[in-house]
Amino acid sequence: MARAGTSSVATAAPYQRVKHWLKDGLARGRWAPGVLMPSESELVARFGVSRMTVGRALNELQAEGLVERRQGQGTFAAERHRVASQLRIRDLHEEIESGGHAHDALVVIAREEPAPAAIAGRLGLAAQARAFHTLIVHRRDGQPLQCEDRWVNPAAAPDYLDVDFTRTTPTHHLLQVAPFWSADYRIEAAHPTPLEARLLGVGMREACLVIERRTRDRQRCITVARLVHPGSRYTLEGEFNP
Helix, strand or coil: CCCCCCHHHHCCCHHHHHHHHHHHHHHCCCCCCCCECCCHHHHHHHHCCCHHHHHHHHHHHHHCCCEEEECCCEEEECCCCEECCCEECCCHHHHHHHCCCCEEEEEEEEEEEECCHHHHHHHCCCCCCEEEEEEEEEEECCEEEEEEEEEECCCCCCCHHHCCCCCCCHHHHHHHHCCCCEEEEEEEEECCCHHHHHHHCCCCCCCEEEEEEEEECCCCEEEEEEEEEECCCCCCCCCCCC
16 A cells, blocks of 8 residues: 655545545656556555545546546556646647648747846746747748747756747747646737737737746746737637536
């Protein structure tokens, strides 16, 4: 039977002990994305609990987007870029090309520089600490679709500025070298800044969809990004599977 590492885990409900053990293993990389995890029978034997208890733990992990359960095959560690059951960070290049359009990018800024106080705070860095900064305009069939202003923690992705972002997107690169464990985001309708309006080719009063997003691994923040889309050119879509 597994032994809990803390008193809080030891006193937790049986399904929570199972869930904690599996979640901790995923965080430590015990099971890489796509790898088969212990079966329900193995977990029943390890923890001395019922199959229903194990099922509840697995169902909650699946709802959080951390595992994928396949009928007749077992439970697999989910891809790290899936967060919760409905949020998935998708590469804009993939999104554009899946719709039959061409994607290209204009790199406006790609350098290391002191992070503004607000950005440094969100990255978990000291004031005026140096960070990687990119400003990129993504275009669909030659028309600006997104202005991506991104700051990256150098400790999380030390080779970030070596990447040719006209050939691969920051999202694609970071998902490969710094897979995240958690994310927070905010979506709002707002006017662009003067620079964003110029880069997107829109008016200062244009309604834009603005997404501010931050991702973290288990030890630190990876990146903070501001993604601005002209409201007349972009629709945020998704799906819900109850």
